[in-house]
Amino acid sequence: MFTFDQLAGFIAVAEELHFGRAAERLNMTQPPLSRQIQKLEKAIGTELLERDNRKVQLTPAGGAFLEEAKRLMALAARAPVTARRIATGRSGVLRIGFTAASGFSILGPLLEEVAEIIPDVDVDLQELVTGEQIEGLLTGRLDLGLARPPFDRDTFDSHLLYREAMMLAVPEGHRLARLTRPVEDADFKDEPLIMHSPTKATYFYDLVVKLLPIQHANVVHTVSQVLTMVSLVAARRGVAFVPHSATLLGLKGVEFLPIAGMDTEQPVELHAIWNRKLENPALRRLLQDLEFRAE
Amino acid sequence: MFTFDQLAGFIAVAEELHFGRAAERLNMTQPPLSRQIQKLEKAIGTELLERDNRKVQLTPAGGAFLEEAKRLMALAARAPVTARRIATGRSGVLRIGFTAASGFSILGPLLEEVAEIIPDVDVDLQELVTGEQIEGLLTGRLDLGLARPPFDRDTFDSHLLYREAMMLAVPEGHRLARLTRPVEDADFKDEPLIMHSPTKATYFYDLVVKLLPIQHANVVHTVSQVLTMVSLVAARRGVAFVPHSATLLGLKGVEFLPIAGMDTEQPVELHAIWNRKLENPALRRLLQDLEFRAE
DNA sequence: AAACATGATGCCTTTCGGGTATTACTCGAT
DNA sequence: ATCGAGTAATACCCGAAAGGCATCATGTTT
Numbered sequence: 001m002f003t004f005d006q007l008a009g010f011i012a013v014a015e016e017l018h019f020g021r022a023a024e025r026l027n028m029t030q031p032p033l034s035r036q037i038q039k040l041e042k043a044i045g046t047e048l049l050e051r052d053n054r055k056v057q058l059t060p061a062g063g064a065f066l067e068e069a070k071r072l073m074a075l076a077a078r079a080p081v082t083a084r085r086i087a088t089g090r091s092g093v094l095r096i097g098f099t100a101a102s103g104f105s106i107l108g109p110l111l112e113e114v115a116e117i118i119p120d121v122d123v124d125l126q127e128l129v130t131g132e133q134i135e136g137l138l139t140g141r142l143d144l145g146l147a148r149p150p151f152d153r154d155t156f157d158s159h160l161l162y163r164e165a166m167m168l169a170v171p172e173g174h175r176l177a178r179l180t181r182p183v184e185d186a187d188f189k190d191e192p193l194i195m196h197s198p199t200k201a202t203y204f205y206d207l208v209v210k211l212l213p214i215q216h217a218n219v220v221h222t223v224s225q226v227l228t229m230v231s232l233v234a235a236r237r238g239v240a241f242v243p244h245s246a247t248l249l250g251l252k253g254v255e256f257l258p259i260a261g262m263d264t265e266q267p268v269e270l271h272a273i274w275n276r277k278l279e280n281p282a283l284r285r286l287l288q289d290l291e292f293r294a295e
Numbered sequence: 296m297f298t299f300d301q302l303a304g305f306i307a308v309a310e311e312l313h314f315g316r317a318a319e320r321l322n323m324t325q326p327p328l329s330r331q332i333q334k335l336e337k338a339i340g341t342e343l344l345e346r347d348n349r350k351v352q353l354t355p356a357g358g359a360f361l362e363e364a365k366r367l368m369a370l371a372a373r374a375p376v377t378a379r380r381i382a383t384g385r386s387g388v389l390r391i392g393f394t395a396a397s398g399f400s401i402l403g404p405l406l407e408e409v410a411e412i413i414p415d416v417d418v419d420l421q422e423l424v425t426g427e428q429i430e431g432l433l434t435g436r437l438d439l440g441l442a443r444p445p446f447d448r449d450t451f452d453s454h455l456l457y458r459e460a461m462m463l464a465v466p467e468g469h470r471l472a473r474l475t476r477p478v479e480d481a482d483f484k485d486e487p488l489i490m491h492s493p494t495k496a497t498y499f500y501d502l503v504v505k506l507l508p509i510q511h512a513n514v515v516h517t518v519s520q521v522l523t524m525v526s527l528v529a530a531r532r533g534v535a536f537v538p539h540s541a542t543l544l545g546l547k548g549v550e551f552l553p554i555a556g557m558d559t560e561q562p563v564e565l566h567a568i569w570n571r572k573l574e575n576p577a578l579r580r581l582l583q584d585l586e587f588r589a590e
Numbered sequence: 591a592a593a594c595a596t597g598a599t600g601c602c603t604t605t606c607g608g609g610t611a612t613t614a615c616t617c618g619a620t
Numbered sequence: 621a622t623c624g625a626g627t628a629a630t631a632c633c634c635g636a637a638a639g640g641c642a643t644c645a646t647g648t649t650t
Contacts, residue, residue, distance in 0.1 A: 001300075001371070002371075002375075003298060003299065004296050004299070005296075018596085019596075019597060020595090020596070020597085028640085029639075029640055029641080030596085030598095031597090031598075031599080031600095031639080031640075031641085031642095032639045032640075034597060034598060034599090035598085035638085035639090036638090038598090044375040044378050045378075046375075046379050046383075047382065048378070051596090051597065051598095052647080053595085053596060053597060053598090053645080053646050053647050053648090054595080054596070054597095054647060059382065060381050060382070060574070060575055060576060060577075061378040061379070061382035061576070062378070064377055064378055064381050065374060065375075065377070065378040068373075068374035068377065068378075069374070072367065072370055072371060072374070075363065075366060075367055075370065076296070076297075076367060079360060079363035079367070080297075080339040080340060080341075080360075082359055082360070082363065083339050083341055083343070083356040083357070083359055083360040083363075084339070084340050084341050086355050086359050087341035087342070088341075092355055092359070279355070280355060281355060281356075300607090313627085314629095315626090315627070323608070323609085324608075324609060324610080325627085325628075325629095326608085326609075326610085326631095327607065327608045327609075329628060329629060329630090330629085330630090331607085333629090346627090346628065346629095347615090347616075348614080348616050348617090348626090348627060348628060348629090349615090349616055349617065349626080349627075351627090351628085
């Protein structure tokens with residue numbers, strides 16, 4: 001195998017067509033350069049330069065090899081730069097998970113900030129429910145999640161991005177939609193209810209149960225995604241408690257009503273979460289510049 | 296700058312994620328391999344591998360650099376092969392010049408042979424008159440010419456490809472076309488004549504003057520290319536002496552008549568010619584396999 | 591024919607890379 | 621808590637390789 005020094009030597013001689021000048025350019029003397037080229041030719045297995053004792057010229061093989069040699073040197077020069085850029089988080093890939101609902105509220109502005117802070121980093125977006133995001137962050141398939149509590153504070157660090165109110169989603173023209181005041185507990189105590197799954201949407205389930213007097217006998221469906229929930233409301237299957245950002249889904253046939261107390265309280269939280277052992281330099285740089293470390 | 300050995304070492308460790316096994320794969324011991332990687336990292340300017348004393352894993356920068364390293368090694372492995380292929384004439388470029396007339400006769404079959412003998416060589420075809428071909432062969436812009444004598448036998452080697460008769464081209468329906476015997480000297484002594492240029496088509500000019508009793512007073516045009524000549528005949532400007540291969544041009548409005556004696560004599564020669572100092576290995580191989588050296 | 595230019599070769603010194611032996615550290619088992 | 625196994629890093633030595641200087645061989649110019 002040849003060496004990079006031999007390639008550099010060959011390129012210099014091929015361009016100067018003169019061993020002495022090429023040696024000067026390489027800050028060395030002519031004899032070792034001659035031997036370098038000889039070794040290179042031996043390694044390649046063919047003559048690259050035709051030298052009669054007066055002049056030097058490229059053989060056809062030498063001409064082709066010159067191209068390859070230049071490509072090699074260029075690649076060799078670029079590779080460390082790329083590596084350093086990635087190590088310092090200025091380049092690379094950032095894999096962000098987000099829930100369907102967060103996609104309609106915070107994701108857009110967040111991506112704008114990301115593009116500003118680390119413009120050369122490719123962002124890989126994946127719509128995932130909170131549980132899948134946690135899993136992804138643990139196994140390293142994901143760098144940053146936009147998810148809801150709870151999560152293990154020892155493994156994950158987080159930053160509260162967003163608080164919002166809970167709303168009551170009702171079918172268009174529903175009797176409650178005619179109210180001019182916020183909905184109160186008594187208003188929905190007899191309504192058929194589309195409820196969050198206690199296993200797959202634990203956060204919403206617990207939140208609703210904690211904050212509102214739910215009649216479990218009224219539950220007609222149990223679903224895990226807010227989008228599904230709103231679709232079922234549109235299909236007049238019942239009413240549902242959804243985060244304010246669900247209003248941004250733009251589905252026809254649904255109205256969203258404020259619930260008494262919720263507008264000030266805004267109990268629904270969305271967090272940016274990440275694995276404490278920051279393995280992706282791009283994420284490290286992003287968090288630094290977003291000043292997310294203080295929490 | 297790093298070395299190819301360091302790259303190979305890094306690739307092995309990155310793939311095995313274990314210094315000992317990687318060293319084994321490289322037929323060396325573990326300690327120098329460790330130092331190799333350290334030097335590589337120092338040369339790159341960033342950590343490529345994360346090793347706690349229990350396990351080894353790639354950093355993001357290391358992952359990216361692994362790709363580059365593999366590309367470099369692949370390129371480095373291919374370059375000498377390419378160079379050797381070119382040096383042995385099995386790859387590369389062969390630049391062939393040809394005259395318009397030869398393009399209609401011998402060029403096709405010749406290219407078929409070329410494709411058979413050196414299939415991976417790119418053929419670069421250029422339509423040039425004999426003089427331009429000579430020039431190209433001298434300056435190295437051309438490897439092989441299909442041209443007509445004379446040329447300098449000291450500089451050029453050649454091989455007679457083709458002999459052909461001279462024909463008389465006449466406009467369609469011309470009185471001589473009604474003859475049932477070959478045309479004789481007396482038949483065209485009063486015909487308006489389209490003649491070869493004595494400077495740009497020396498070969499044909501000399502040949503015609505030598506073989507036939509030309510009335511120079513009859514010359515109405517002097518042209519350098521056979522195609523032009525035949526076009527002028529079709530335009531009824533006169534008659535012309537052209538090589539038999541001109542019949543292959545397929546122009547309408549022209550008839551080609553045999554000339555007494557010419558059918559046996561076939562005085563028009565087409566040669567393959569090349570510079571004796573064979574600089575293109577592909578040409579050397581072609582000539583060997585075509586057995587053109589004997590002449 | 592002599593002087594010059596240029597690439598190759600001989601010889602010496604220094605540098606560098608690999609091998610063996612050993613160390614330092616971590617993890618898992620007892 | 622201690623010991624042993626596993627693994628990467630370090631110390632030290634030796635031989636190969638690379639570079640520099642002096643010189644040679646050869647072809648060109650005057």
